[in-house]
Amino acid sequence: MRGGKYNRMKDTYKQILMIDDDEDDFFLVNSLLQDVAPGQYHIEWASTYDKGIEAIEKKDHELYLVDYRLGKYTGLDILRHFKEMDYEAPVIMLTGKGDYAIDNEAMMAGASDYLVKGEITGPELERAIRYGIMEFAHLRAIAENRKKYFGIFEKSHDLIILADCNKNIIDANPIAEKKLQYDRDELMTMNLKHLFLQEVQALQFLLEICEDDAIVQKEYTFKNKHGQKLDVVVNASKLDEQLGTFLCVAEDITEKKREEQEKRQQEKFVVSGRIARVIAHEVRNPLTNILLAVGQFRLEDALKEAEDSQLYLDIIERNCTRINQLVTELLQSTRMMELRLQEHPVNQLVNKALALAEDRLQLNGIQLITRLAGEHATVMADDEKMNIALLNILINAIEAMEPGQGVLTVSTEETEGKINIYITDNGAGIPEENKARLFDPFFTSKSKGTGLGLTSTQNIIINHRGNIDVDSTVGAGTQFTITLPRASAPLP
Missing domain, CATH: 3.40.50.2300 (Response regulator)
Structure with a gap:
C-alpha cells in the first residue's frame, strides 16, 4: 500500500x-x-x-x-x-x-x-x-x-502573401507562386498593388486596408504574370502593429465562377432554343401563306400589266424570304447539333482558323502574336464547326481594331484537364451593358450584322462541352477565353 x-x-x-x-x-x-x-x-x-x-x-x-x-x-x-x-x-x-x-x-x-x-x-x-x-x-x-x-503556410490551397508596411511583398506560399506564375524572387520585388488586374481595385484595396486595418471576404480580380485574370475572395489584415506587416489570404474562385457562368450559359442557351422554335413555328406559317398569296397574285392578268404591283410583290417576296432565312439561322444557332468528334491538337485548330483570317489581318495591318502550348495539348472536336467558332471570334477582333494599329494575340494553355484558347485584341472594347447581351440572338453593334455570329459560336462551344468567357475594358481591348475539355479528360 x-x-x-x-x-x-x-x-x-x-x-x-x-x-x-x-x-x-x-x-x-x-x-x-x-x-x-x-x-x-x-x-x-x-x-x-x-x-x-x-x-x-x-x-x-x-x-x-x-x-x-x-x-x-x-x-x-x-x-x-x-x-x-x-x-x-x-x-x-x-x-x-x-x-x-x-x-x-x-x-x-x-x-x-x-x-x-x-x-x-x-x-x-x-x-x-x-x-x-x-x-x-x-x-x-x-x-x-x-x-x-x-x-x-506551405500546404494551404489559398494564396497567402505577407507584405511590409509599404505593402511590398516579403513572403508568399507555394500556391501563390503557382497561381500567379511568378517565381519567389520575382514576387519579392513586387508590391501588393501589382497583383490586381485593375488599378482602381488596387488603390481601393490599399486605401481600405490602411483605414480599417482589415478586409473580410471581399472579391477582387488578380492577374498572373501573363496578364490572365484570377477571381479571388480576399481576407487581409495587419499582422503586426509595430512592424506594420500585412497578411493577405486569397481564395481562388476563378474555376467556381467559370462553372457558374457555364451553367448560366447552358440554361440561357436552352431557353433561347425554345424561344427560337416557337418563333419558327409561329412565323413560318404566316410567311408560307403570304408567299403562296404572292404567287397567286402574280398569275392574275390585271396585276401582270401593272408595273408597280410587280415591284411591290417583289418587295414582299424578297422580305418574306429574308425573314424565313433569319428564322432558319436562328434555329441553327440555338439547336443542339450533331458533332463528328475526333482528337485534334488545339494548335492545329487555331492555326487553321488563323490561316483563313490571314487576308483580313494583312489588309487591316494587324500585328499577330501567337503563344501556343505544346503539340500534346489535344481536344475532341468537330474541326469544321470549331473552325467556324474560332473564325467568328477572330473576325470580330479584327473588326474591333484600328487598321494599322491593331495587335491580335492568340495563345493556348493546358491546365488541369482543360485547354484554354485566348484571343485578345487591343480594340475599342465592349461597354459593360453590352457584355451581358453579347451572345443573345440578333444582338449586334454592327450596322450590317445579323447578331447571330456569336450566338452560333457559343452554341458550338457548348456542344463541345466547353465554355466561352469575355473580359473587356472600353478603350483597352477584349479577350475571349474558350475553355474545352482536354482529349484525355472524360466529357461530363
Missing part, C-alpha cells in the same frame, strides 16, 4: 536524471534540492556514461544534470548522443571551477545552462532546474506553433 502511494507521489515530481561518477556529488545535489524544494523533484542517479545513455534512451526525464568529466567520456559526448537520437531535452552541465572554455563549449553544443561544482547553492540549483524546464517547454511550444504555421 505504501509503495502504491509512493509511486503516485513520484508521478507528481519533476523527473531529473543526474549522470555523475561521483556518488558524493549526487548526494550533495539531491540534498540541496530537497532542502529548497521538498516534494517537487525526484532525482535518479546514473553512475557511468553507459548507464546514463541507457537511461536517456528511455526518455523518462524532464531535465538532465550531466557532469563534464565521465571517465574516458565527457558531457559533450552525452550532448552529441542527444542529437544522434534527435531527442530534445534541457541539459545542465556540471563543470569544475575555472573551466570557462568548457562552459562555453557546453552551451554551444546545446546545454541549456551550466553550474560550477563546489559553488552550487540550493536556491541557485533549484532556479536553474526550474528555469531550464520552463524555458524548454516554452521553446517547444514556440517550435510547435511555428511548425503548425509553416504547415498551414
